[in-house]
Amino acid sequence: MPPEVLISEVGPRDGLQSVQATMPTAAKLRWIDALHAAGLREVEVASFVPAKLLPQMADAAEVVRHVLSLPGWTVMALVPNRKGAEAALRAGAHKLTLPVSASEAHSLANVRKTPLAMVDEVREVLALRDAIAPQARVEAGVSTAFGCTLQGAVPEDDVVRLAVALAEAGVDDVGLSDTTGMANPAQVRRLFQRLFAEIADRTGAAHMHNTRGLGLANCLAAYDVGVRTFDSSLGGLGGCPYAPGASGNVVTEDLVFMFEAMGVSTGVDLAKLLAARAPLQQGLPGEPLYGMTPEAGLPKGFVQELRHG
Amino acid sequence: MPPEVLISEVGPRDGLQSVQATMPTAAKLRWIDALHAAGLREVEVASFVPAKLLPQMADAAEVVRHVLSLPGWTVMALVPNRKGAEAALRAGAHKLTLPVSASEAHSLANVRKTPLAMVDEVREVLALRDAIAPQARVEAGVSTAFGCTLQGAVPEDDVVRLAVALAEAGVDDVGLSDTTGMANPAQVRRLFQRLFAEIADRTGAAHMHNTRGLGLANCLAAYDVGVRTFDSSLGGLGGCPYAPGASGNVVTEDLVFMFEAMGVSTGVDLAKLLAARAPLQQGLPGEPLYGMTPEAGLPKGFVQELRHG
Numbered sequence: 001m002p003p004e005v006l007i008s009e010v011g012p013r014d015g016l017q018s019v020q021a022t023m024p025t026a027a028k029l030r031w032i033d034a035l036h037a038a039g040l041r042e043v044e045v046a047s048f049v050p051a052k053l054l055p056q057m058a059d060a061a062e063v064v065r066h067v068l069s070l071p072g073w074t075v076m077a078l079v080p081n082r083k084g085a086e087a088a089l090r091a092g093a094h095k096l097t098l099p100v101s102a103s104e105a106h107s108l109a110n111v112r113k114t115p116l117a118m119v120d121e122v123r124e125v126l127a128l129r130d131a132i133a134p135q136a137r138v139e140a141g142v143s144t145a146f147g148c149t150l151q152g153a154v155p156e157d158d159v160v161r162l163a164v165a166l167a168e169a170g171v172d173d174v175g176l177s178d179t180t181g182m183a184n185p186a187q188v189r190r191l192f193q194r195l196f197a198e199i200a201d202r203t204g205a206a207h208m209h210n211t212r213g214l215g216l217a218n219c220l221a222a223y224d225v226g227v228r229t230f231d232s233s234l235g236g237l238g239g240c241p242y243a244p245g246a247s248g249n250v251v252t253e254d255l256v257f258m259f260e261a262m263g264v265s266t267g268v269d270l271a272k273l274l275a276a277r278a279p280l281q282q283g284l285p286g287e288p289l290y291g292m293t294p295e296a297g298l299p300k301g302f303v304q305e306l307r308h309g
Numbered sequence: 310m311p312p313e314v315l316i317s318e319v320g321p322r323d324g325l326q327s328v329q330a331t332m333p334t335a336a337k338l339r340w341i342d343a344l345h346a347a348g349l350r351e352v353e354v355a356s357f358v359p360a361k362l363l364p365q366m367a368d369a370a371e372v373v374r375h376v377l378s379l380p381g382w383t384v385m386a387l388v389p390n391r392k393g394a395e396a397a398l399r400a401g402a403h404k405l406t407l408p409v410s411a412s413e414a415h416s417l418a419n420v421r422k423t424p425l426a427m428v429d430e431v432r433e434v435l436a437l438r439d440a441i442a443p444q445a446r447v448e449a450g451v452s453t454a455f456g457c458t459l460q461g462a463v464p465e466d467d468v469v470r471l472a473v474a475l476a477e478a479g480v481d482d483v484g485l486s487d488t489t490g491m492a493n494p495a496q497v498r499r500l501f502q503r504l505f506a507e508i509a510d511r512t513g514a515a516h517m518h519n520t521r522g523l524g525l526a527n528c529l530a531a532y533d534v535g536v537r538t539f540d541s542s543l544g545g546l547g548g549c550p551y552a553p554g555a556s557g558n559v560v561t562e563d564l565v566f567m568f569e570a571m572g573v574s575t576g577v578d579l580a581k582l583l584a585a586r587a588p589l590q591q592g593l594p595g596e597p598l599y600g601m602t603p604e605a606g607l608p609k610g611f612v613q614e615l616r617h618g
Contacts, residue, residue, distance in 0.1 A: 152610025182608040184570035185529050212608075213563035213601035214570075217525040220494050224533075248601070254522035261493035261523075292522035292557070299491040299521075301461025 003267035013044040015237030027283030034276035048084035064091040103148035147182030173204030181211020185221035207231035215250035235289030265307035312576035322353040324546030336592030343585035357393035373400040412457035456491030482513030490520020494530035516540035524559035544598030574616040
């Protein structure tokens with residue numbers, strides 16, 4: 001039996017593009033190797049954006065090409081548009097993820113397009129994918145799905161309408177992101193239930209932030225209503241640089257501990273996952289890492305029954 | 310309509326007895342005043358133990374007497390035994406809470422008695438209560454209910470058997486405490502469901518720790534199966550000084566934010582609750598306080614519809 005949930009590690013992209021320092025390519029590859037060794041089966045390794053905007057991601061194509069050699073996992077890249085998608089597909093990424101904001105204010109600030117204009121961009125990416133890399137998957141992540149630091153509340157109908165438009169455009173999975181750390185468990189359950197009702201198995205990942213401490217509670221809420229893919233980052237690195245005051249991805253170590261302790265298999269080896277903090281820290285000296293489980297250690301008598309994919 | 314959940318603030322006892330410094334009585338009273346002003350309706354203000362063991366609690370009787378003058382709330386005191394109970398009842402405490410460990414190893418280390426011997430002690434406390442203060446309530450908190458740093462796993466049957474014995478002894482409420490931060494949401498649901506099945510409305514509070522980051526997820530899990538009283542401490546102060554490596558009460562600010570954001574009323578005014586950190590910090594200069602919501606602030610556009618008791 002395969003693991004019950006998929007932990008999608010976003011640290012090498014979401015995390016590294018949020019910090020000031022640039023991790024050298026060799027250090028990135030050592031860290032990503034350690035993530036693979038821990039049993040992670042999906043990782044967002046890079047963002048295909050102009051190097052002058054995000055120098056931390058200038059080596060995106062090189063990183064993708066290297067980590068493709070590691071067996072049995074999905075190499076994902078974030079692309080903001082058709083141009084980035086072409087570069088990512090040519091580098092061989094298995095899966096593209098496109099952020100599409102449900103908040104018009106956030107969308108304009110982030111990509112200078114409205115949410116609906118972004119659906120057109122996604123359509124172009126899908127056509128390109130069909131033409132040059134039909135085996136690649138395309139995921140859309142609806143950002144600011146639970147609230148926006150610029151416009152405040154985001155109507156749930158707006159989120160569902162956008163998700164449906166993206167699914168109708170042909171996206172493989174549509175996830176929901178709590179970009180700004182404003183989600184609560186009741187809202188998470190409501191929105192994902194609506195997504196399952198509207199787009200069924202195209203409902204994708206829960207990408208939660210721990211800005212107000214609710215990250216794991218929101219993941220639990222999403223799990224309760226059927227979500228089986230969860231984004232998180234090792235050491236809680238990252239957040240969203242374009243949403244002022246927002247920060248704090250869910251910590252992979254704590255998330256994996258929660259599921260494994262519940263008896264929900266992740267396929268991730270907790271001891272090796274904790275060990276993967278060392279190459280991250282070596283590549284980013286002085287950068288603060290988060291996580292309660294790493295600090296407390298695994299509980300006395302805790303034995304993980306690891307289930308591989 | 311009264312608030313749907315009761316937040317039982319344990320900082321002035323659980324928190325203050327866990328730190329090295331002793332908060333001056335006047336500072337304690339200023340802090341407790343601020344907690345009352347925020348709308349908290351139950352507070353654990355002191356521990357009635359010998360002053361040479363816990364000098365931080367030497368003013369227990371004085372603190373209880375002062376805060377009894379604040380209207381509309383329940384003043385609770387922790388008592389380890391009959392002797393402490395007598396002092397607390399004579400000081401006028403509305404409610405006593407007795408910790409009873411489900412782990413024999415923890416119980417012996419903590420109070421030098423087995424769990425079953427503690428049930429006899431609880432019976433004596435109940436007889437005393439009936440004799441000198443029949444209006445007072447007596448709660449038992451089953452500690453190490455989800456695991457023990459000394460003995461490791463604690464069998465769920467042991468926890469349920471102890472809870473039933475305490476209810477049969479006549480205790481008004483039996484809560485479950487994750488003293489060591491080892492609980493997970495599946496276990497929380499299982500154990501509280503068994504408690505409701507066995508002792509019905511004598512099922513009491515969920516006292517969760519955030520040692521491994523799961524504090525709020527565990528509170529959500531307890532809420533889902535019907536728990537309506539939650540222990541937490543302002544600024545996350547405290548833990549258990551006798552369980553090595555254990556620390557980190559659930560942060561009241563984050564817990565209240567979670568429930569209020571979900572539309573579950575607590576009766577606690579979030580803005581005033583955040584303001585209650587100032588007198589705590591003034592009374593314990595240099596002591597680190599925790600909490601994500603205080604750091605991030607309330608979300609843009611967040612309006613609390615406060616429901617009073």
